[in-house]
Amino acid sequence: QKEVEQDPGPLSVPEGAIVSLNCTYSNSAFQYFMWYRQYSRKGPELLMYTYSSGNKEDGRFTAQVDKSSKYISLFIRDSQPSDSATYLCVSTDSWGKLQFGAGTQVVVTP
Amino acid sequence: DAGITQSPRYKITETGRQVTLMCHQTWSHSYMFWYRQDLGHGLRLIYYSAAADITDKGEVPDGYVVSRSKTENFPLTLESATRSQTSVYFCASRVNTEAFFGQGTRLTVV
Numbered sequence: 420q421k422e423v424e425q426d427p428g429p430l431s432v433p434e435g436a437i438v439s440l441n442c443t444y445s446n447s448a449f450q451y452f453m454w455y456r457q458y459s460r461k462g463p464e465l466l467m468y469t470y471s472s473g474n475k476e477d478g479r480f481t482a483q484v485d486k487s488s489k490y491i492s493l494f495i496r497d498s499q500p501s502d503s504a505t506y507l508c509v510s511t512d513s514w515g516k517l518q519f520g521a522g523t524q525v526v527v528t529p
Numbered sequence: 530d531a532g533i534t535q536s537p538r539y540k541i542t543e544t545g546r547q548v549t550l551m552c553h554q555t556w557s558h559s560y561m562f563w564y565r566q567d568l569g570h571g572l573r574l575i576y577y578s579a580a581a582d583i584t585d586k587g588e589v590p591d592g593y594v595v596s597r598s599k600t601e602n603f604p605l606t607l608e609s610a611t612r613s614q615t616s617v618y619f620c621a622s623r624v625n626t627e628a629f630f631g632q633g634t635r636l637t638v639v
Contacts, residue, residue, distance in 0.1 A: 427569070451626045462619055462630030463572070470626075507572070516587070517562070517621075517628055521571035 422446050425508045425520030434529050438495035442508035442520050445489065449510040449518070452484045454493045457505045457522065466506070467493070498527045535620050535631035542638055548607045550634050552620030560623040561603040562587075563595065565616040566633075572619065578603055610638045 425442045432438055440454075451470055455463035469475045472486045483492040491508055508520035533554045542548050554561065563575040574587030576595040584595050592614060594606045607614055615638045620631045 421571075425571075453626065455628075460633070462621075462632050463628075464630070465627045468626050511626065516574060516577060517623070519564075519572040521569065 420445070421520070422449075422518045423508055423510055423520040425523055427521050427523060429524040429526055431526045431528060432498055434498060434500060434527055436498050436527075438493075438498050438502065438525055438527070440493040440495075440506050440508070440523050440525070442491040443489055444491065444510050444518075446510070446512055446518070447489075448512045451511045452482070452491050453509040453511075453517075454480075454482060455507040455509055455519075457507060459504075463507055495525075498525075500527050500529050503527045533620060533622055533629050533631040535618075535634050538632065538634060540634060540636050542610050542636070544610060544612060544638055546610050548610050548636065550605045550607075550618055550620075550636070552603045552605070552631060554601050554603075554622045554629075556622065556624070556629075557600055558622035558624050558629075559600070561597065562621045562623065562628070563593075563603070563605045564619045564621065565589065565614075566619060567616050575605065575618075607636075610636075612638050614638050 423444045453468040454466045456466045457463040467482045475482045479496045481494040505522040505524045507522045536551045562577045564572040578584045578597045618634045621628045
């Protein structure tokens with residue numbers, strides 16, 4: 420069983436809708452939680468990171484972590500076609516190795 | 530240009546051949562990683578390195594060899610390529626919570 424579980428999608432939404440992405444993790448030692456965005460045929464890029472439980476907002480993006488339930492979320496408000504990508508949920512353990520979820524493909528249709 | 534560079538971008542090789550994928554970073558990040566990305570599996574860690582001359586196995590190391598004689602280079606060698614090693618390979622370096630990925634090498638073993 421993977422340490423970070425993520426629904427692969429695809430998730431298709433109309434432009435302007437809210438995109439909601441979720442992950443669960445199993446390792447209580449995970450301290451940092453990140454979302455990476457990967458466009459087709461490109462390497463992943465860091466989108467947001469959070470430490471411990473709580474919310475973090477950056478423009479149209481909000482990341483949430485609930486360590487009590489081991490649940491990670493990313494919300495994209497006012498979604499745009501340029502948001503179409505694969506979103507990877509990532510956590511780190513004490514070694515610093517990044518544990519990736521399988522990624523969720525998001526398609527925002529005009 | 531500053532960043533992380535992988536070469537080649539595309540490679541087709543025959544079963545049984547030795548193949549080396551190159552990775553070069555222009556920073557001096559201590560940590561470097563090799564991942565493979567396959568449909569349904571997401572990013573899986575092959576090998577990582579905490580510093581020059583320090584390497585360790587990841588999740589799927591069989592059939593691969595790495596070396597790191599210089600901080601900036603982290604080549605990955607497939608000793609005897611198999612069809613199951615057909616994949617997209619990503620090299621990354623890391624500082625604090627952020628990993629920087631190369632553009633990837635698309636390897637096909639025929």
